[in-house]
Structure formats: C-alpha cells, structure tokens
Amino acid sequence: MKLNIAILPGDGIGPEVTNQAVKALKAIASEFNHNFKFTTADVGAVAIDKHNDALPEETLELCKKSDAILFGAIGDPKYDNNPSAKVRPEQGLLKLRKELGLYANIRPVKAYKTLLDKSPLKKHIIQGTDISIYRELTGGIYFGEKQTSKDGDYASDLCSYSREEIERIAHLAFVAAEHRNHKVTLVDKANVLETSRLWRRVVKEVAEQYPDVTLDFLFVDNAAMQMILNPKQFDVILTENMFGDIISDEASVIGGSIGLLASASVGDKYAMFEPIHGSYPQAANKGIANPIASILSAAMLLSHFELHNEAELIRLAVEKSLKLNITTPDINSVVNTVTTSNVGDFVEDFI
Amino acid sequence: MKLNIAILPGDGIGPEVTNQAVKALKAIASEFNHNFKFTTADVGAVAIDKHNDALPEETLELCKKSDAILFGAIGDPKYDNNPSAKVRPEQGLLKLRKELGLYANIRPVKAYKTLLDKSPLKKHIIQGTDISIYRELTGGIYFGEKQTSKDGDYASDLCSYSREEIERIAHLAFVAAEHRNHKVTLVDKANVLETSRLWRRVVKEVAEQYPDVTLDFLFVDNAAMQMILNPKQFDVILTENMFGDIISDEASVIGGSIGLLASASVGDKYAMFEPIHGSYPQAANKGIANPIASILSAAMLLSHFELHNEAELIRLAVEKSLKLNITTPDINSVVNTVTTSNVGDFVEDFI
Ligand SMILES: CC(C)[C@H](C(=O)O)[C@@H](O)C(=O)O
Numbered sequence: 001m002k003l004n005i006a007i008l009p010g011d012g013i014g015p016e017v018t019n020q021a022v023k024a025l026k027a028i029a030s031e032f033n034h035n036f037k038f039t040t041a042d043v044g045a046v047a048i049d050k051h052n053d054a055l056p057e058e059t060l061e062l063c064k065k066s067d068a069i070l071f072g073a074i075g076d077p078k079y080d081n082n083p084s085a086k087v088r089p090e091q092g093l094l095k096l097r098k099e100l101g102l103y104a105n106i107r108p109v110k111a112y113k114t115l116l117d118k119s120p121l122k123k124h125i126i127q128g129t130d131i132s133i134y135r136e137l138t139g140g141i142y143f144g145e146k147q148t149s150k151d152g153d154y155a156s157d158l159c160s161y162s163r164e165e166i167e168r169i170a171h172l173a174f175v176a177a178e179h180r181n182h183k184v185t186l187v188d189k190a191n192v193l194e195t196s197r198l199w200r201r202v203v204k205e206v207a208e209q210y211p212d213v214t215l216d217f218l219f220v221d222n223a224a225m226q227m228i229l230n231p232k233q234f235d236v237i238l239t240e241n242m243f244g245d246i247i248s249d250e251a252s253v254i255g256g257s258i259g260l261l262a263s264a265s266v267g268d269k270y271a272m273f274e275p276i277h278g279s280y281p282q283a284a285n286k287g288i289a290n291p292i293a294s295i296l297s298a299a300m301l302l303s304h305f306e307l308h309n310e311a312e313l314i315r316l317a318v319e320k321s322l323k324l325n326i327t328t329p330d331i332n333s334v335v336n337t338v339t340t341s342n343v344g345d346f347v348e349d350f351i
Numbered sequence: 352m353k354l355n356i357a358i359l360p361g362d363g364i365g366p367e368v369t370n371q372a373v374k375a376l377k378a379i380a381s382e383f384n385h386n387f388k389f390t391t392a393d394v395g396a397v398a399i400d401k402h403n404d405a406l407p408e409e410t411l412e413l414c415k416k417s418d419a420i421l422f423g424a425i426g427d428p429k430y431d432n433n434p435s436a437k438v439r440p441e442q443g444l445l446k447l448r449k450e451l452g453l454y455a456n457i458r459p460v461k462a463y464k465t466l467l468d469k470s471p472l473k474k475h476i477i478q479g480t481d482i483s484i485y486r487e488l489t490g491g492i493y494f495g496e497k498q499t500s501k502d503g504d505y506a507s508d509l510c511s512y513s514r515e516e517i518e519r520i521a522h523l524a525f526v527a528a529e530h531r532n533h534k535v536t537l538v539d540k541a542n543v544l545e546t547s548r549l550w551r552r553v554v555k556e557v558a559e560q561y562p563d564v565t566l567d568f569l570f571v572d573n574a575a576m577q578m579i580l581n582p583k584q585f586d587v588i589l590t591e592n593m594f595g596d597i598i599s600d601e602a603s604v605i606g607g608s609i610g611l612l613a614s615a616s617v618g619d620k621y622a623m624f625e626p627i628h629g630s631y632p633q634a635a636n637k638g639i640a641n642p643i644a645s646i647l648s649a650a651m652l653l654s655h656f657e658l659h660n661e662a663e664l665i666r667l668a669v670e671k672s673l674k675l676n677i678t679t680p681d682i683n684s685v686v687n688t689v690t691t692s693n694v695g696d697f698v699e700d701f702i
C-alpha cells in the first residue's frame with residue numbers, strides 16, 4: 001500500500017516520541033513491502049516561534065493532501081502562564097481538528113498484564129479493564145463563542161451542540177460497541193446542562209438502530225468516580241468534548257502511565273493519530289519520554305487502513321518490550337533504565 | 352448558643368442520613384447546653400410531588416430565617432431519564448445555592464487511617480492525603496443562559512464568570528491555605544477557555560495579598576490524573592463550578608467511600624451543610640446508606656459557628672465508629688453489617 005503520512009512532531013517531547021513511531025512505521029513498510037512517504041511540518045509553539053502561527057498554512061495544506069497525520073504533542077509553559085497571549089500553541093491543534101473535521105477522538109484504555117503493578121490502583125480493580133472512549137472533538141465549549149469584556153473583568157465560553165454533531169459520533173460509538181462488549185455508556189451532566197439533555201435525547205434515538213447494544217447513562221461526576229472504583233464496568237464510553245478530555249486523562253492511570261495511551265482522531269475525510277499525553281517540556285531531550293503512546297498511535301494508523309497484521313505486529317513488539325522491561329523510567333523502576341530511542345530501536349528490530 | 356437549623360432531607364437516602372446527623376446535633380446540644388431548634392421542609396423530587404416545585408417558597412423562606420441549613424440529597428431517576436421534564440429536583444438545589452448566595456462549596460478530602468484498605472487506590476498513594484477543595488458554586492456553566500432551538504435539534508449552555516465571583520472565593524481559599532499547608536492549586540483549562548484565563552488572571556492578583564501561600568496551576572485534565580497518581584501533592588484546590596463537581600467526586604475514592612464526604616456551602620449571609628453524595632434511590636429505606644457524610648456535615652456546621660469542641664467531638668465519634676467497624680456495607684466487608692441508624696445511634700451514645 002502507498003501512504004503519504006504527514007508528521008507533525010510539535011513541542012516538548014513530541015519530536016522524540018514521534019521519531020520512534022516513524023522508525024516503527026518504516027520497519028513495517030520494509031517488512032510488508034509498503035510504500036510510506038513521510039513529510040514533516042511545524043505545529044504548536046515551534047511553529048509560533050518560526051512563523052508566528054501555531055498552524056501555518058503549509059502545514060494545513062500538507063495535512064489535507066496526506067492520507068494520514070501522525071501528531072506529536074504541543075504546548076509550552078511560556079504561553080500557559082501568559083493568559084493574554086494572542087497566539088497559543090493549542091490553537092494549532094484545535095484548528096487542525098476543526099479544519100480537518102476530526103470529530104471523533106478514540107482513546108483505548110487497557111490494563112497491560114505486565115504493568116498491573118505500576119498503576120496507583122489496586123490490581124483487582126484494573127485487571128481486565130478494556131475501554132474505548134469516544135470523545136467528541138470539534139464541538140462543545142472548545143469551539144463556542146468566547147468573549148472577554150473590554151476591562152477584562154468578565155469572560156464567557158459558549159458550549160453548544162447540534163443533533164448532527166452528536167449523531168455522527170454516536171454511530172461510530174455504537175458500531176464499535178457491536179464489535180466489542182455491546183455496551184455504550186453516555187457520560188453527561190443532563191441534570192444541569194441543556195446540551196447534555198440534547199445528547200441524551202439524540203443518543204437514545206441512535207441507540208434504537210443498534211438493538212443488540214445496551215445504552216447506559218452516567219453523570220460526569222459519578223463517571224469520574226466509577227472510572228476509579230470499577231473501570232471494568234465500562235465498554236464504550238461516549239461523551240462530549242470537555243468531559244472526554246477529563247475522563248480520558250483520568251482513565252490513563254489504569255494503564256500505569258499516560259505514556260502508553262494512543263488515540264485516533266477521525267472525521268469523514270481525514271484521520272490523525274496522536275498520543276494523549278502532552279508535550280511535557282520538562283522531560284524534553286532527556287531520553288526519558290515514553291514513546292509507546294506514539295508507537296501505538298502508529299498502530300492505530302495502520303488499523304485505520306485495514307493493515308491489521310501490520311498493526312498487530314507493532315502491538316506485539318510493544319508488549320514484548322513491556323515484558324522484557326525495555327521501558328522508560330515512568331514505568332520502569334530499575335535505576336539503569338532505558339531511553340526513548342532504546343525503546344524505539346527494540347520495536348524496530350522486533351519488526 | 353441558640354441556633355435555628357433548617358433541615359432539608361430531600362430524596363432517596365437523604366432523609367435517613369439527615370436523621371442521623373440531627374441525632375448527633377441533639378446529643379451535642381444536650382451535652383453542651385445549646386439550644387438548637389430544628390425545622391424540616393421539602394426540597395427536590397418530594398417537593399415536586401407534593402407542591403409541583405423543587406424549591407417551594409416556604410422552604411426558601413425557612414432557610415432565609417434560619418441560622419444554618421442541613422441538606423440531605425436530591426434527585427430521582429424518573430426525572431433524569433425524562434430530558435424534557437420542565438420541573439426537576441436539581442433545580443431545587445441549584446436555586447437554593449443561588450438564592451442564598453452560597454458561592455463557595457468546601458469539600459475536605461482525607462484518607463482515614465482505619466479505612467486505608469478500603470480505597471481502590473494503593474495505600475502508599477493515599478496515606479496522609481489531606482485536601483480541601485474550594486469549588487465555586489453559584490456561577491459558571493451551571494447558571495449561564497441555556498437555550499434549546501424550537502425543533503429541539505440545537506442546544507447551548509453559557510459558561511461565564513466575573514472578577515468578583517472569582518475574587519471572593521479565591522480569598523476564602525487563600526485564607527484556608529494560610530491555616531493549612533500554604534499551597535493553593537488553581538484547576539482550570541486556561542489553554543482553551545476564556546473564563547479559565549480570567550480565573551488565572553484574577554487568582555494571580557489575589558495571591559499577591561497572601562505572600563506566604565504558593566500558587567500552582569493545573570489543567571483540569573491533568574488534575575484528574577494527578578488526583579489519583581499523587582493526591583498528597585495537594586493542599587487547597589481552587590476551581591470553578593463544573594470542574595469542582597467532577598474533581599471532588601473523583602477525589603472521594605481516596606477516602607474509600609463517597610459516603611464519608613461532607614461539605615459546606617457558604618456565602619456572605621447563609622451557610623448550608625450537605626454530604627457530597629447523591630440521593631441513591633436504589634439504596635433508600637434499606638438501612639444501608641452511610642450517614643457519616645451527613646454527620647460530618649453537621650460537624651462542619653458546628654465549626655462554622657466556632658463550636659470547635661463540639662465539632663471535634665462529632666469527628667471523634669465518627670473515627671471511633673470507623674475504628675470499631677460500626678459501619679455500613681460500603682466500607683464494611685463483614686456480612687452481618689450495621690445499619691444507617693446503628694451508626695447514628697453509636698455516634699449519639701458516644702457524644
Ligand atoms: C492541548 C489541549 C488543547 C488538548 C485538549 O484539551 O483537547 C489536550 O489536552 C488533548 O486532550 O488532546
């Protein structure tokens with residue numbers, strides 16, 4: 001297969017981890033005789049520094065003519081702590097999601113056998129957890145109208161949703177549930193929010209088309225609790241943008257490290273693959289960043305193009321590295337530990 | 352001391368747990384020679400059933416002329432699953448908060464020594480945790496303008512904040528931190544939300560008046576993760592309404608049961624005390640509801656009126672009941688377990 005893949009390494013640890021994922025993809029290409037072409041472009045704080053734009057036009061163009069995008073991470077404290085900055089790295093990511101119509105962010109959460117002891121949660125709580133989170137990604141309070149009064153003493157963000165925005169991701173979630181454990185849990189705050197009540201209404205209707213899938217409802221505050229008390233109760237979680245951001249980061253503790261969690265952001269035309277972790281600038285260039293989330297994002301990319309054997313091989317390589325303890329310090333308590341590129345090399349060699 | 356206390360038991364397990372708290376308060380009154388007068392009124396689903404109003408005028412009037420309010424819980428599934436219901440139990444609670452100006456919800460989270468093993472989290476993670484969450488309670492997306500289009504296919508909720516709303520609770524949080532471990536963590540989503548950027552700006556300014564308190568910032572997604580990875584890093588958490596709802600329910604897993612967490616909702620004129628748990632209708636009238644959160648809410652009520660010895664005695668009684676395993680099934684694994692009122696009786700006798 002021929003694939004044009006745009007590589008957007010971004011900030012902080014983004015470039016290091018993305019490099020390892022590219023190594024894995026190259027090894028796959030040579031092993032399975034595929035033709036993968038990689039083109040790199042700037043996004044985030046590096047793009048602001050170079051082009052004064054978190055998502056330069058060339059980057060967006062490249063993404064639009066590529067078959068898939070592999071994204072690293074963005075964010076830099078020099079912008080976080082400057083609330084009046086007009087240009088911010090996050091705008092690059094948010095604009096990319098919006099412009100490419102990547103409305104569904106899919107985040108698998110699994111408890112790896114070899115890592116059961118690394119989680120802050122007790123083993124019997126997490127063992128066997130297998131969740132797929134469907135987070136709406138181009139609507140809600142992220143993209144609603146934002147206002148600040150002239151004197152700067154009043155601000156507002158609008159959270160809005162339309163039936164179509166909810167239907168399209170709901171269908172993806174139900175189809176996924178049909179291939180999994182036949183359960184969808186809608187996480188919302190329908191006892192307070194009008195948008196949540198719309199979600200409940202629309203999702204109930206969509207559910208009727210999937211009679212073999214059970215639909216459950218959970219308020220987001222309760223969901224934040226249940227995720228820790230009993231994560232095994234979940235199969236597919238469906239939720240809006242902001243709640244999905246919070247709940248999926250929280251769920252990352254189940255796996256033992258956020259450095260393991262991959263995600264796919266898909267729309268009707270484009271697809272982007274990215275770790276759910278951030279840019280962790282404090283960890284950049286120290287060789288301590290865990291590349292597994294990025295490598296597994298590459299596996300999700302392959303699955304997206306139905307290259308299931310290829311994706312499976314990457315997953316196997318990752319599991320092997322975990323078993324052999326060829327892992328970065330976040331999940332490795334041995335002192336003389338392995339670097340980011342050591343993990344990448346192992347995966348490459350294994351393939 | 353003479354105190355007029357309004358009792359609003361509400362729905363589900365609300366009445367049972369509130370009864371136990373009242374028993375504790377009566378025991379305190381007789382032990383310390385106080386004059387506590389209790390008057391009960393309807394709120395929530397019961398109030399809708401009786402008066403077609405989740406917060407009847409008489410109830411609000413009673414609250415306004417009382418010195419403090421002890422609140423049970425509200426909510427009923429028959430309203431949750433009817434998204435088009437015009438009258439909902441939650442409106443009772445939300446209106447009460449707004450009308451009484453209860454802008455700060457204070458939620459202490461502690462890992463009780465005797466319950467360390469009950470938490471889904473590992474002992475070394477939670478041991479020593481002592482957090483006080485300051486959640487803004489009368490602003491944000493809870494109270495912003497809500498809209499639904501005529502055809503019902505579009506909905507919106509407005510999240511807004513003003514400088515004053517942020518300042519007043521920020522001062523409470525910093526004063527609390529001065530009496531605790533001198534650290535405030537502001538939880539927000541300043542990389543996306545305009546309101547969060549306003550929070551950061553205002554809280555930074557307030558912080559200058561408290562030079563011996565350190566101010567930290569954490570994005571809400573990261574906070575949801577850090578709460579589980581390392582809860583001991585927190586002292587006072589300050590946050591807006593919706594994030595506070597999610598983060599504090601999540602934090603409840605640290606104590607081993609949400610049935611232990613009390614809260615105080617205070618404003619410039621009124622103060623209300625309530626468990627953070629909900630109405631759990633499935634558990635109602637079975638004698639299995641944990642009354643400790645409500646009993647500890649009564650202790651917070653006493654502290655509010657500077658009755659510190661009295662409050663301390665209640666806390667001692669609770670700790671004793673935990674030590675002796677006189678506890679409801681949520682935190683008691685022995686089969687022949689204790690009922691809601693058994694716990695209340697023990698606390699009463701102890702006092
Ligand atoms: C960087 C930030 C804007 C982003 C988000 O909130 O969506 C990130 O946290 C994520 O989850 O991908």
Ligand SMILES: CC(C)[C@H](C(=O)O)[C@@H](O)C(=O)O
Nearest residue numbers: 191192221426441444596627
């Ligand atoms: C019942 C509900 C409206 C309420 C809230 O979200 O504030 C509850 O969850 C709470 O935290 O007190």
